[in-house]
Amino acid sequence: MAKQRAYGGNYPGWFEVCTRQMIRHVDAYGAPYWTRRRKKLLPSGSETPVEYFQVSNLLLDLDAEEAKTVRPFRDADELQMRDEWKARSERAVAGVQARQIRDQINNWRCSIHKTSQPAPNVWRITPHDVMSAALLGSPASESGIGERSRLKSLCEANGIPQHALADDRHLLRWLLLRRRSPDQQGSEAAIDRRHLAISLRAQKSVEDIRSLVSLSLNGQTELGGFDKVQARRSAITSLTRKACDRALAQAGGCRSTVLETLTFLGNLYERRKSIGSPLLGLALKLSAQAGELEAASDWLKRFYDGRAWEDCKTGKDITAALDSLMRSVAESGDVQVVERQRLMRLLVGLREGEQMAPESVRGLLMIFLEGKSRPFGVYTMYGTYLELLGRLGAGRLLWREWRESGPLAKGMSEKNKEWNEDFVNTSFATAVCQLSMARLGAESQGKSKLEECAWLDYKAMSEMTWHSSGSVPELVKRDDAVELLELPLDGFVRGVGAIRSKGVEGE
Structure with missing residues (x-):
């Protein structure tokens, strides 16, 4: 028992435990001793060499100045770090591309x-x-x-x-x-009118206006601004008109912009059939400004049918249209017969069967003179209309207008009737001075109705000689024109012919 305590423990299984970890030996004197068992060596690895890292590639420990295992920092280390982390062209290009894609x-x-x-x-x-x-x-x-x-x-x-x-x-x-x-x-499901109005106020080109209006009409919410009575001015139509005016002013009256605006208004009318009096007046003015007489006739008919003349503000558009027609006639060196006849139809509304339609410039003026609507500038419109008749050589119609619309123009205002009469007389005198008529023959005898006079002048345009504004003789006195207009039709024709003959002899 004492021997067991000397060589080992006193608990069961101690010998086995010790022998599992120790190796028993006997020395030369017969005394046993034990040594610790050593672990078996691992088998040798593969023959591939192992690449160990270099100490210089590690970050140096600046706090271990006295450590023998850490070498001091050298200039070569700084050059190595700079070469490794310097800005490279490939990396810079990739960074720029990444930023561009992100932006x-x-x-x-x-x-x-x-x-x-x-x-x-x-x-x-x-x-x-x-x-x-x-x-x-x-x-x-x-x-x-x-x-x-x-x-x-x-x-x-x-x-x-x-x-x-x-x-x-x-x-x-x-x-x-x-x-x-x-x-x-x-x-696109729904568009608020307030948002549309705000957007229209910011537009300055016809393309943007067209896109905006088209986009608004494509929405499920119908815009009531284009569904009202044509003679009434809605907020949408007024804002669209102002936006078009800004675009035209910015373009400086460029013909391409004018035609583009007419195309936009024409497509809008075909789509809605009701675009309001401001846009109808704008289309009439632009068509006359562009010299497109057929388009002006179409817009004038739409203007009349839509009762846009009830809007007094459209009077400025009619005045501007007449001024454009007068300018085109006065500045043209030689107006073809077809163009003169087309302008004649636009002014008086000639139809087949020797009839006159109310959808004409004269029809609008008669509405204004009769007092159904009284826009600003009626006197100017009437005077320009008479002068256009004189330049076209419509002497018979001018003579008839003295008896048809002249009294209405003279009595249009009761407060200043004398001034109105003088203005009317001056307008007729200016028109008579512009007459450029060929021989009228005897076919005017017995034909003095308004329609007959208009058609006779229309048919006689093919025989007339066009003149420029500088070659027309002027009457010395306004009363001379009044006396001529008071004569019968044949006497008026002979009197104008005599004045023209004097003008030719004077040249």
Whole structure:
């Protein structure tokens, strides 16, 4: 028992435990002793060499200045770090591209968010824009030069990448994707009139106005501004008129802008059939300014049928239209017979069967002279109308107007009747001075009705010689013209012919 305590423990199994960790030996004197068992050596690894790291590649411990295992920092280490972490061209290019992509994505998101706002935006894609892109091609192509800037701006506003502009198929795909996006489809569901009014006040080009109005009409909410009676001025029609006036003023009266505005108004009328008196007056004025007499006749008929003459503010448009017609006639060196006859139909409303339609300049003037509507500038309109008749050589009709509309013009105002009569006499005298008539023959005998006189003058235009404004003799006194107009028709014709003969001899 004592021997066991000397060599080991006194608990069961101690020998086994010790022998599992120790090895028993016997020395030369026969005394046993034990040694610790050593672990078996691991098998040798593969023959591939192991690449150990270099101490110089580690970050140096600046606090271990006295440690023998850490070497001091050398200049070569700084050069090595600079070479490893210096700015490289590849890394700089990649960083610039990453920033450009990030900014481009942010701009696209902002653009899409702006175009999807409840307020109508002129850069929202419409079916007209998709059709224009399909017909004219991408902005990078040779075709479609006129729409290039518009389409390019539209793509930028809707977040369409620049590389899509180089291919027509990609461009159409992007346009359709942006148009079919949930944000845009939801924004087109309803449009508030207040938002439309705010947007119209900010527009300065006809293209933007057209896009804005078209977008508003495409919405599910119908705009009551275009559904009211044509003679009434609604807020929408008035704002549209002001926006068109700003665009025309900014363009400086460019003919292409005038024609573009007429196209917009014509398409709007075909779509709504009711565009309000401000826009009807604008179309009449612009068609006369552009010299498009057929278009002016169509707009004059729409103006009359829509009772736009009840709006007194449209008097300025009629005056401007007559001034444009007078300017075109006065400045033209030689007006063709067809153009003169077309202008004659516009002024008096000639129809087949020797009839006169009320949808004419004369019809509007008769409404004003009869007192059904009294816009500002009736005297000026009437005087310009008479002078146009004189320049066209409509002497018979001028003689008849002295008896038909002259008394109405003289008695239009009771407060200053003498001044009105003098003004009317002066207007007729100016018109008589402008007469440029060929021989009238005897066919005027027995034909003195208004329609007959108008048709005789219309048919005689093919025999008349056109004159410029400087070669027309002027009557010395206004009373001479009044005396001529008081004569019978044949006497009036002979008197004007005598004055013309004196003018030719004087030259």
